[in-house]
Amino acid sequence: MDLLAKLKILADAAKYDASCASSGTITRSSLGEKTGVGSTEGMGICHAYAPDGRCISLLKILLTNSCVYDCLYCINRRSSNVQRARFTVEEVVTLTLGFYRRNCIEGLFLSSGIIRSPDYTMEQVVRVAKTLREEHGFRGYIHLKTIPDASPELLLEAGRYADRLSINVEMPTEDGLARLAPEKDMPSIRRSMGRMRLRIDEARAEKKAARFAPAGQSTQMIVGADDSSDRKILAQSTNLYSNYGLRRVYFSAFSPIPDASAVLPPKRAPLLREHRLYQADWLMRFYEFKADELALDAAGNMDLSMDPKLAWALQHREQFPVDVNTATREQLLRVPGMGVKSVDKLLQARRHRRLRMDDLARLRMPMDKVAPFVTALDYQPGGLLDSARLAQRLVPKPAQLEMFA
């Protein structure tokens, strides 16, 4: 099989991994160097966007899509009849450097199906990173998918060459994982993440310590392949952030795959739900919301028709309106339509003058959404806040939601 054909198969096999981030690592530069290539400057760069709206920052491929595991949601599972391919270490190195020199990518995100044994597979993955770093002086970004059952020595080596490591928890619950990924084991995944956190923290705390994944670790959870509620999913992501200091917990709407397993009924990807989960996740991480504050129905799910902050505000109208000239940062962050950046600008502006509604408009806040929940020097929302029709006024028309449907 020629290289082009392999590339098509092994990129296709990698596209169900949401992460393509290339940010948050240490600074590296090739200035003054005789050989090698590449730099990292903290902020990642998206070199292209696919028509799915996703950023393409890294060459995201599998070393091989052969796999001895039989995870039912996965296109590469043992029982799938998908065409198999395998790159050599040199082929991955050549493609990475070739694309990098043409400024197509920030670096490599390498994952692999499990072949022979976890250690054998991990060893192959690590060898690619090692070759790039040591033989070619590659200073770009490397993200390696870690195999939870691989030996701690290989993990250590992976962390030395990689900027980021990740292990996917795959499912929101242990039972879900056991049912859909019989060879995977949640406790083992969590133990590996625990070990990685210890190493990452250690390397960060001590200057002399050997480098270990300076861009930290991340994980991914598939949404909609099992029947986990939003409550379960969000509890799991909160737990993962605090337990393992993850940079990101990615949600990936389960999307139909060719040659699917009959166990998973074919459905369109729940993209709107994925979007709402990210919004709720952000409210907890950056807006000081507690998990139990989110508006959930009896089954523990969010109302998909509106964003979770608006849903919360409509249920807590007694806390509004807030006065934009006196409210605390925390209160302002809870106003639907106000984001972290616009709130911080508002706080700066009000040090110098009392604010009117057109000041908020100049800060480019969505006025329809903000207006019922605030008072300003020249404005009172009147009965708007108590109106039974407020939700109807503010919830976007179904047509706008279709882009996620």
Add this chain to the structure above:
Amino acid sequence: MKSVVLAHEVDWAGWRAAARALALSELAPDDVVWSVRNVSDLFAEPENEAIAPPPGGFTVPRALVTLAETVIQARDPERFALLYRLIWRAHRDEKHILEMTTDPEVQRAQRLAQAVRRDTHKMRAFVRFREVAEPEGTRYVSWFEPEHYIVEANAPFFARRFATMVWSILTPYRSAHWDGEALRFDMGASPSEVPDDDRLEAYWRAYYSSIFNPARLKVGAMRAEMPQKYWRNLPEAAAIPELIRTASGRVDSMVEQPVFSAPRPSSPNLPSIVTPPAAEHGSPLHEAAREAADCRRCSLWEPATQVVFGEGSPNARVMMIGEQPGDQEDLAGRPFVGPAGQLLDRAMVEAGLDRRTVYVTNAVKHFKFVPRGKRRIHEKPGTGEINACRFWLDLERATIKPALTVMMGATAARAVLGRAVAITRERGQPMPLPDGKGGNTTGFITVHPSYLLRVPDEETKAREYAAFVADLRRIVELAA
């Protein structure tokens, strides 16, 4: 009316010197006209007579200078005047001008800066090099059409990244060249100076097409981040129309006429994976640890990483019991490896108590905590959890049969004695403990080492540490 002619579109030094001199001369913004010398004179000698700054102090906030450095790259003929107005106002009496985030002039400058930053970022993203063979070696050449005057300021980024390559970035107004050692800028160029294709472009297009997931089609999101104006210089963009056109059909075929493959024969068995043994394989303690790994006797298992079972010598004469694993213990899967464990180690060495000869464990085997961002805050285990976990502690005690059982802290004491214990009143006194077979062993209460970490003042801390070491010495004597 004063006219200032800048040498070129991003003549930062010229603008800065002029703005400074004008402000010190009290020349109001409305009395100054800014322009840029005709582009064809670009490399001619400057003809502008120098504006001599009158003496006097001139300071503007650093943040405003940084903003101006960015805004001057904007493709907006009014930018020089706008920036001078901001400098003028800051120089007069509005020192905190940038905090006035709703001021129309501040906003205009911020928006221009934002546009420049975005364009800068997009240039870093969307420049594509093509390989050109030249007599001296390979040159990488790119044609790019920035919206703003960003080439000069942005070129160092490419130099840092591609320092060991020889490259040129050609744009309509300015071109940047790197020869491996220095940057050089010259006139604008035309797209015809860049070769049409590159040996890797077919590969890159194939990658782009294959990484796209048709089940997630969001064309608007793509266009927002990769506006169509960039497409003509992106080799992968040629694939976009076809990918969009065929997406829904590809999804329909997966959703409406799914193909379910017949399962293939299962693979050979994988080597089974086991947790690193806490005790020798097959020993009763090892068996207990393995069973405990799946413990669901209380709800602490779910948020925690793993059971942290006791460890140490199976023939230990001393068994030391703490409260519960902490953050580090939960991650590592071993007891007393975190800050309290390190303190315990130090105190044990001082007291002459060899950790390898004792058995250390906790009353509760899972870490109890509340999540707080990227940290976990320790929570004291409740009586219910202590009782649920006593099963494992009793098993450890019955297996080890220590001569001396050391209870460190109130939780350990409650777990062993089954009652609330005031540590300060009962510490340091050996007490008889039923051994479960009608006989007695010895119990001993002391503080939990984490208590020593929480003592606020140094003097008390030193005293409490000494008392703890004294307790450990006593333990050595009692166990002898």
